[in-house]
Amino acid sequence: MARIGDNPIPFGDEVTVSVDDHNVVTIEGPKGTLTEQIDPEMTLDIADDHVVVRRPTNQKRHRSLHGLSRSLIVNMVEGVTEGYKKELKIIGVGYRAQMSDETLEIALGYSHPIYFLPPSDVAVSVDSDRGQDDIIIVEGIDKELVGQVAAKIRSLRPPEPYKGKGVRYVDEHVPLKAGKTAAR
Template sequence: MARIGSKPITFGDDVSVSVSDTNVVTVKGPKGELTQQIDPEMSIAIEDDNIVVNRPTDQKRHRSMHGMSRSLIENMVTGVTQGYKKELTIKGVGYRASLSGDTLELALGFSHPIFFLPPEEVDLEVESGRGKDDTITIEGIDKQLVGQVAAKIRDLRPPEPYKGKGVRYTDEHVPLKAGKTAAR
């Protein structure tokens, strides 16, 4: 039996969950509302304050979809109650970030500034390091969207392995390489 898929998802009184005939799951909570299409072969049952996902057979495809479907629904419940947050740090001399309106303006060592317009469902916040590293905080209720926005910003200037300059996740460790040494 699946370990992840067989666990029930518990939600509180402030969350309402509805499942349509075509397995479209809608979760409403204090932070917002999320909708997700789940594989139609999975059966989703709401019992009291629990959501239970069951699979029809033990085929490999059904086993994999079972755990993934349960994880998607659990991420939706967590998103509408607590939300998700990712933090990026910008390291490098002259590298900085600022927020003007909804647009994120980045100076990342190129000859031009980079302007990044995030989706409406995501909130950005920039904390200036005042001589140190700037921090960008990405918050939202959709885990996939928050991670995707963070990855897109990081891909604008990934950390390089010699001095560590670039955009990185706050908890990311970048192993530094030794530079070339002159032959004598």
């Protein structure tokens, strides 16, 4: 059985980790600062170059929170040092994306363009080469927020199963179904 929570969380010299009395973890790094409320039953031991999360008992709830707390802190450390990036591909005739100021303007086959204003903590850009599908790049230091923004953009026109048109992640595979004529 894996014990993810038992593993220490290493961090480099450029990262500072602090915990207050209410188990609010603050991690500062070269890309920014993240804070997260960790369950008060978990204890955090901070050493020179690593953090260890400890649980009070072996109850199921504590075991679950143990691994979760460690994973949240690891994601925060990775976010402030390297950052997170999701890429979405727009596939379809007439489907386009472009940035106008801070707003993402997307044409997805509806009667109107869709204007998407990303949160201030997330950077959205469009890579469009002539003759190629547009790629929307979502970047930020908060893994959860980057994933939410990417999922929200994808939900505007999810890939359909017959032609594969729509918005999908770059590494996503959409299995295509056979149409009505294939059944004959």
